[in-house]
């Protein structure tokens with residue numbers, strides 16, 4: 001017994017020392033390279049406030065950016081992991097565009113996952129990413145998006161008829177905007193990526209909507225394990241069968257894609273949606289010797305479109321509505337443009353009409369500046385890279401981050417950054433600043449593949465909405481809103497509540 005105790009008296013301190021050594025051995029990384037940094041803390045590095053959920057992800061990114069004012073690059077520690085923050089717009093261009101072949105991948109946690117997750121474009125790497133991206137790129141051309149916009153128009157009309165039925169009082173109806181626009185966006189993605197007509201506005205309990213609502217429901221213990229692995233030993237991830245997504249939901253989505261695909265092939269049905277474009281690519285590649293696509297890859301992308309497009313697009317709509325409610329002059333000016341352009345197009349909100357709306361474009365871009373759904377962009381160094389005009393050489397596997405949220409609030413690029421001013425995005429104003437200080441969709445070959453689709457569908461939603469309805473603050477509106485501390489994507493704590501009113505001269509033509 002004494003022998004056993006003695007053994008533990010020795011083993012335990014040794015284990016603790018090893019644990020401490022492992023947790024801190026990278027902590028001289030930035031000092032040795034002469035990069036400005038904040039001294040790290042054991043376990044937390046520089047992100048203690050975030051790990052303890054004291055601050056939101058967006059606020060932390062902003063704070064870190066502003067703690068290195070005047071620097072072109074800065075060093076941060078996320079847990080024990082050193083990450084290089086690239087602050088200078090010209091260096092951002094080099095990393096994201098010119099020297100992209102050194103930064104092809106994202107530093108993602110690669111758990112042992114099923115093919116419908118491991119094949120998602122967002123986490124694919126190297127040559128495999130390149131070949132899948134090349135196949136998907138033609139599905140996002142303006143021509144394809146234009147034909148898909150017909151599906152978005154159907155959903156827009158459903159949205160208007162839903163609101164017409166709901167709002168019968170002259171003083172309007174208070175609604176949570178994320179939930180409202182979330183249902184519009186879900187219907188758009190269900191239709192375009194899964195070929196499912198779900199009308200979640202009229203029937204929120206419909207099967208597809210009910211499943212989609214549970215997408216991020218994962219048990220607390222799995223969440224904790226993921227967080228610890230992420231901070232301490234990401235190398236372990238590939239041995240663990242964990243996922244950020246609910247397994248039941250994944251099973252459901254997989255079967256929707258499989259069944260739809262089989263039905264379309266068997267019955268010769270065709271539809272103008274992403275799924276059709278992917279099925280066509282799969283069929284045309286079937287007999288090629290070096291085919292890239294297979295059913296798993298198609299399923300993975302359909303699920304990814306839901307994952308990458310749903311929260312982001314509905315967030316943009318929600319915060320745009322918030323800004324329009326707070327800035328009634330801008331709301332009126334936008335509505336004037338909408339009426340003027342739609343009149344030219346016989347009153348119909350179609351793809352071409354929306355493309356002509358310049359002020360709408362400025363409003364949505366200013367909204368994504370102030371409220372970018374994604375707070376930062378990440379890249380992994382894949383080939384040794386000497387950063388020009390510095391003595392820093394990044395080794396393969398090093399992580400680099402682009403501080404989107406900080407750049408969007410930097411007054412040297414956007415004077416009075418808290419002010420909502422769409423005119424910052426007039427052609428003259430845009431020409432005055434680097435494009436690399438505005439990155440809601442990222443940049444370079446690894447940017448958001450769905451950006452054009454997202455812009456088209458969110459703009460159409462706003463046009464349908466603003467034609468007949470207006471938004472204004474109500475008693476439940478929190479100004480300024482508080483950021484949710486539990487979300488990686490931008491989210492307002494307790495939501496964004498606004499009053500929706502039917503306009504007096506509402507056309508009611510739908």
Ligand code: HEM
Nearest residue numbers: 121122305308309312313374441442443446447448450454
């Ligand atoms: C307003 C809505 C959206 C925003 C703000 C947004 C933002 C982003 C951002 C910031 C990235 C990372 C870019 C980078 O690392 O440079 C990204 C990647 C991606 N997005 Fe979006 N996104 C939106 C909508 C969509 C939609 C609707 C789809 C699909 C239909 C989509 C599909 C993707 C995919 C597949 C990637 C990964 C691309 C790759 O790794 O090659 N996104 N998005």
